[in-house]
Amino acid sequence: MATFEPWARGAGQTAEEQRLGRLFEAVAEPQALNDAARERVRRRLYARERRKRGLLLVRLVAVGVVIGIACAAAAQWAAQRALGPASRHAHAGAATPRTLSPQPVLPARPAMTATPPASTSSSVEPIERMRPRSPAAASSTLTQSSRLGLEASSLEGALKILRRGEGERALEALDRHLLAFPGGALELEARVARLDAELMLGHRQAARRTLALLPLDRVGRKQELRLIRAELTADDDCRLALTDFQALNEQTLPSAWAERALFGRGACLSKLGDHAGAERDFALYLERFPSGRFAAQLRARH
Structure with a gap:
């Protein structure tokens, strides 16, 4: 049987071999990848490898979580199992306290009473701390949260x-x-x-x-509410309102509040007969707030 070489032409080839030879000749020879193409191939292979590593890490973390939960459940079960005997041991120790040797009586100190053995209390306390919260306590917390909502x-x-x-x-x-x-x-x-x-x-x-x-001290708007209280009180008790106005004028206030506090103090001084003090406040008001809400009213007085 003749050797089939589709890339070579020669006499004695069949029509089919010649057709296949032409087809193979028409196929372009593969060209070597340039640097950019090789870099793209390298990046794809590296990205695929990173994804595989990431999936492996996720699986390992999941296995660790499952093992941790299983260990915690086993520890809680062991603690609950140990709670019964330890509790009985504590009651027995309390019922039959050890006999203590006589101790010298210290002056001005109450008599000492016997205490349960230290080993018993130390064995019970860690178990009490490990005891899970009762359903009633959990329900109470949930109810408080729902009520707040x-x-x-x-x-x-x-x-x-x-x-x-x-x-x-x-x-x-x-x-x-x-x-x-x-x-x-x-x-x-x-x-x-x-x-x-x-x-x-x-x-x-x-x-x-x-x-x-x-309780104004617990309110975030303490200064504003104190100013409002002074203005409302000034309707019929300027002497009491003057305490708030005086305190407010000694503080650093926003411009709008400082304006009201200064005018309110002057108005109360005028009502109480301290006209000199009132005039000082009104003059200071016009100096600090020449375009204030009470400026026209004060200028109309003269």
Whole structure:
């Protein structure tokens, strides 16, 4: 049988061999890869190897987690098994305390009482610490968390109404909230929001009563609320309001609050008959706030 060499032509080849020879000749010889192509091949092979390593690492971590959980479960089971005998041993030790040798009586000290053996207490305490929380305690924690979520949702609903400027509806919503969550974790925030609703509606006396019950030192808006309290109190008790105005004027306040505090102190001094003090405050006001909200009113006095 003749040797088949498709890349060579010669006499005596069959038509089929000649056709195959032409086909092989038409195929271009493979060219060597350039540097860029070889680099792409290398990167693909390296990326594939990294993915394999990553999958292997994930599997090892998963196996470690499973082993850790199994060990923890085994330790808890062993602790629960040991709890019964240790507890009985503790009761037996308490029922039959060791006889202590007589000790000298120290002056001005109460008599010493016998204590259970140290070995018994030391064996029981670690087991008590390992005892899992009771279902009742876990349920109590879950109930407190759920109640706080409901309280926060209720207060947020009332605050949305207040932000829309609907004072009456906001006041009703806040009253319902305080009734539903008496002594709640967010009670102080709800009462401050109720004060804002009363001020929005112009209920000055109600706002004054609400302010009197607020612990201002625990409120983030302490300075602002103290200024509001002074202004409300000045309606009928300038002597009491003057204490707040004086304290506020000795602090660094935002411009809008400093303006109100200075004018309020001057107005109260004028009502109490200290006209010289009032004039000093009014002159200082016009100097510091020439375009302030009370400037035109003060200039109209002269």
